[in-house]
Amino acid sequence: MNIETMIGELLALIIMALALGMDAFSVGLGMGLIRLKFKQIFYIGVTIGVFHIWMPLVGMLIGRVLSDKFGTIATLLGGGLLILLGVQMVLSSFSKDEKPLITPVGMGLIVFALSVSLDSFSVGLSLGIYGAKTFLTVLIFGIVSMILTWCGLLVGKRVQTWLGSYSEALGGSILLAFGVKLIFPF
Template sequence: MEIAAVLGEFLTLFVMAFALGMDAFSVGLGMGLIQLRLKQIFSIGLIIGLFHMWMPLLGMVIGGYLSSQLGVIATYIGGGLLLLLGLQMIISSFKNDDKRMITPEGFGLFIFALSVSLDSFSVGLSLGIYGAKTIITIFMFGIVSMFLTWVGLLLGRKVQAWFGKYSEALGGSILFAFGIKLLFPL
C-alpha cells in the first residue's frame, strides 16, 4: 500500500509541476515568435527551470515553518493559496493584453524567469505547509518547467501564439482543483 501512496504523491507532484509549467509554456509560445537561436532557447529553458526549483524551495521552507506553527489551519491556508493562484491564472488567460513581451536577454531574461516562476513560490509555500517531499518536488518542478519552456519556445518559432491562452487556463484549473483537494480532503 505504501508504494501506491508514493506513486500517488509522485503523480500529484508531476501534474502540479505540469500545471505550473504551462504558464512558462504559454509565455514561451509568445517569446518563441521572436526569432531566437537554439542556444538562446536552451539557456532560457535552463534559467526558467532553475527558477522553478529555487522559488518553490524558498516557499517550501517558509511553508514548513508555518506548518509547524499553525498545524491544521496551515493546510487550509495552503489550499486557499492554490485556489487564489489557480483563479488568478484562469482570469489572466482571458485578458487580451499582449504587454507581456520582455526581451529574453540579460536582465530581461531574469525578469522573464522570475515572472513565470512566482506562482511556483506560492505553490511551494502551500506544499511546505502540506509537508511534501522537498527534493522530489523541486526537481520535478524544475525539469518539467524547463522542458515545457523549451517546447513552448520551439513551437512558438513554428506557429502563431493562438494556443497559449488555453494552456494557461488549463494550468490554473489544475491548481484550483488541487486547492479544493486540500480544503476538502476525501
C-alpha cells in the same frame, strides 16, 4: 510507506508540475514569437527550470514557518510582470526598431523567468505547510517546466515564421492575456 502510496504521491507531484509548467509553456509560446536562436532557447529553458526549482523551494521553506497569505501576493506580482512584458512586446511590435524593448537575455531573462515561476512559489508555500518531500518536489517542478518551456519556445519559433511582423504583437498579447488571467481568475 507502501509502494502504492509512493506512486500516488509521485503522480500527484507530476500532475502538479505539469499544471505549473503549462504557464511556462504558454508564456514560452508567446516569447518564442520573437526572433530567438536555439542557444537562447536552451538558456531560457534552463533558467526557467532553475527558477521553478528555487521558487517553490523558498516557498516550501517559508510555508513551513508561515501561513499561506503570501500566495496571493506572489500571484499578483507574477501577473503584473507578465502584463508589463506583454505591453512592452506589443508596443515594440509597432515601433520602427527591429529590436524588442525587452528580450529574454540578461535582466530580461531574469524578469521573464521570475514572472512565470512566481506561481510555483505560492504552490511551494502550500506544499511546505503540507510537508511534501522537498528535493523530489522541486526537482520534478524544475525538469517539467524546463521541458515545457523549450516546447513552447520551439513552437513559437516555428509559428513566428508564418506570422511575420505580427508575431511579436501576438506574443505580447499572449503574455498580456496570461498576466490578466493570473490577476483576475475567471
